[in-house]
Amino acid sequence: xxxxxxxxxxxxxxxxxxxxxxxxxxxxxxxxxxxxxxxxxxxxxxxxxxxxxxxxxxxxxxxxxxxxxxxxxxxxxxxxxxxxxxxxxxxxxxxxxxxxxxxxxxxxxxxxxxxxxxxxxxxxxxxxxxxxxxxxxxxxxxxxxxxxxxxxxxxxxxxxxxxxxxxxxxxxxxxxxxxxxxxxxxxxxxxxxxxxxxxxxxxxxxxxxxxxxxxxxxxxxxxxxxxxxxxxxxxxxxxxxxxxxxxxxxxxxxxxxxxxxxxxxxxxxxxxxxxxxxxxxxxxxxxxxxxxxxxxxxxxxxxxxxxxxxxxxxxxxxxxxxxxxxxxxxxxxxxxxxxxxxxxxxxxxxxxxxxxxxxxxxxxxxxxxx
Numbered sequence: 042x043x044x045x046x047x048x049x050x051x052x053x054x055x056x057x058x059x060x061x062x063x064x065x066x067x068x069x070x071x072x073x074x075x076x077x078x079x080x081x082x083x084x085x086x087x088x089x090x091x092x093x094x095x096x097x098x099x100x101x102x103x104x105x106x107x108x109x110x111x112x113x114x115x116x117x118x119x120x121x122x123x124x125x126x127x128x129x130x131x132x133x134x135x136x137x138x139x140x141x142x143x144x145x146x147x148x149x150x151x152x153x154x155x156x157x158x159x160x161x162x163x164x165x166x167x168x169x170x171x172x173x174x175x176x177x178x179x180x181x182x183x184x185x186x187x188x189x190x191x192x193x194x195x196x197x198x199x200x201x202x203x204x205x206x207x208x209x210x211x212x213x214x215x216x217x218x219x220x221x222x223x224x225x226x227x228x229x230x231x232x233x234x235x236x237x238x239x240x241x242x243x244x245x246x247x248x249x250x251x252x253x254x255x256x257x258x259x260x261x262x263x264x265x266x267x268x269x270x271x272x273x274x275x276x277x278x279x280x281x282x283x284x285x286x287x288x289x290x291x292x293x294x295x296x297x298x299x300x301x302x303x304x305x306x307x308x309x310x311x312x313x314x315x316x317x318x319x320x321x322x323x324x325x326x327x328x329x330x331x332x333x334x335x336x337x338x339x340x341x342x343x344x345x346x347x348x349x350x351x352x353x354x355x356x357x358x359x360x361x362x363x364x365x366x367x368x369x370x371x372x373x374x375x376x377x378x379x380x381x382x383x384x385x386x387x388x389x390x391x392x393x394x395x396x397x398x399x400x401x402x403x404x405x406x407x408x409x410x411x
Contacts, residue, residue, distance in 0.1 A: 056245035064203035086355030110396035124188035130287035241382035273313020282309035360388035374407035
């Protein structure tokens with residue numbers, strides 16, 4: 042059996058970006074995806090925000106790849122006609138005691154290379170967004186929104202144009218590392234089994250990344266990090282958004298708080314919250330709206346009763362649990378495990394969408410260092 046150059050498991054936005062980058066570098070690439078379409082899990086269940094890179098630990102993968110990924114993503118969208126808008130966002134202090142928190146975010150962002158933030162007084166913020174009530178705000182003009190599905194379609198198109206092949210409804214049943222790379226046993230929706238040989242393997246399986254790494258025979262279990270699941274629920278607001286920018290509160294443990302985003306059509310949604318769970322379940326409990334009303338009315342007191350409708354939920358594949366410091370991305374390459382051209386992508390939560398093109402470049406560099 043002739044081996045292909047690279048096999049990518051997972052066709053979410055990161056897997057697609059990786060497949061594109063590998064194919065454009067001249068490699069023979071195949072992508073396997075257990076769903077029947079691209080981006081059906083985490084990549085389609087998020088806020089569709091292009092993050093500026095404000096909140097992450099300076100020097101971390103999240104910080105570096107978000108800032109670089111944001112630059113690459115805006116350029117890519119402009120060049121390929123992917124719908125997006127540089128809306129800007131306001132991080133708002135609901136009371137004067139939170140202003141120091143905004144200054145801390147601004148200082149952290151500068152250490153991450155984000156220099157364009159502006160601290161606003163109450164009057165300045167409320168003049169920008171008349172529906173807003175706050176004690177002050179931090180303006181991030183480089184934050185934006187994107188049509189994530191259009192992005193993924195474009196990435197897939199680029200990959201296929203460069204020769205990449207896709208197999209949907211196909212799962213990894215097991216894998217074995219050998220001297221020339223990796224043998225991957227797959228199974229399709231009809232139960233038919235077949236084996237692929239590849240010189241390089243990229244585990245971009247998102248929520249299933251740990252389980253997939255565990256199915257690689259001989260891969261040390263001690264190198265597979267524990268995964269925590271945090272569900273983020275979203276509620277929709279009928280009609281057009283009352284704000285032109287994204288509105289974020291001061292961050293909370295596990296996430297960035299119940300914020301307001303809108304899509305390119307101007308429809309508003311609120312979320313995500315942070316709900317720790319022990320299994321994948323996308324059900325949105327309408328009763329959680331009470332927490333949303335309370336959080337939103339701190340910066341938009343005119344939200345009327347009954348306005349919020351359950352929308353959807355996404356699940357973050359986190360590497361840190363409740364009460365623990367936020368974990369970084371884990372991009373585990375050959376130097377980390379010593380088992381050849383295998384890259385595992387663990388804990389790729391937010392800002393994974395923003396960072397996707399930068400993550401792809403890093404994966405290529407790990408597999409094929411110059």
